[in-house]
Amino acid sequence: AGPASRRYGYELNITYQALRWLEIYGTISQDHARFRTPFEDGTGHIGVYLPNAPFATGSLAAYINNLGQWSGGLQLRYLGAYPLSSDDAVQGSGYHEWNGDVRYAFGSGWKAAVGVFNLLNTKANAMEYWYVDRLPREPAAGTSDVHVHPLEPLSIRVTLAKSF
Numbered sequence: 533a534g535p536a537s538r539r540y541g542y543e544l545n546i547t548y549q550a551l552r553w554l555e556i557y558g559t560i561s562q563d564h565a566r567f568r569t570p571f572e573d574g575t576g577h578i579g580v581y582l583p584n585a586p587f588a589t590g591s592l593a594a595y596i597n598n599l600g601q602w603s604g605g606l607q608l609r610y611l612g613a614y615p616l617s618s619d620d621a622v623q624g625s626g627y628h629e630w631n632g633d634v635r636y637a638f639g640s641g642w643k644a645a646v647g648v649f650n651l652l653n654t655k656a657n658a659m660e661y662w663y664v665d666r667l668p669r670e671p672a673a674g675t676s677d678v679h680v681h682p683l684e685p686l687s688i689r690v691t692l693a694k695s696f
Contacts, residue, residue, distance in 0.1 A: 579619030588612035616662035627656035
């Protein structure tokens with residue numbers, strides 16, 4: 533909750549069928565999000581930036597299809613830096629990660645897939661927040677601090693599915 537805001541930006545999506553079996557897909561967006569009047573975000577910071585509104589996001593992917601029973605893909609996801617405080621003095625760092633998958637269709641409705649997430653085991657924060665909290669033995673008014681949700685480490689998901 534906060535005062536009125538103004539947001540504008542753009543999003544560009546491009547798909548290119550490079551070969552019968554190879555599709556390249558890219559997307560990028562940039563955003564300009566500001567409060568119309570200065571806002572005190574509860575941490576003593578006063579400004580017009582919308583906390584947690586990223587300046588840029590994007591992805592780039594290569595998809596492989598039409599290779600008989602095999603298919604798969606490789607994707608780069610990107611989240612740019614973003615303000616955590618309303619005066620933009622505290623910023624989230626953003627991140628990028630690579631994900632991939634390979635799929636095989638057995639026939640009779642059976643499919644198997646292996647997905648690998650965060651292929652390079654990138655150490656980053658998937659999300660960061662700036663707010664006041666109070667832990668034991670801290671001042672009664674609390675302490676402004678960055679709170680994080682780390683990016684999931686390298687992980688693998690195996691799927692076996694049957695379509696009816």
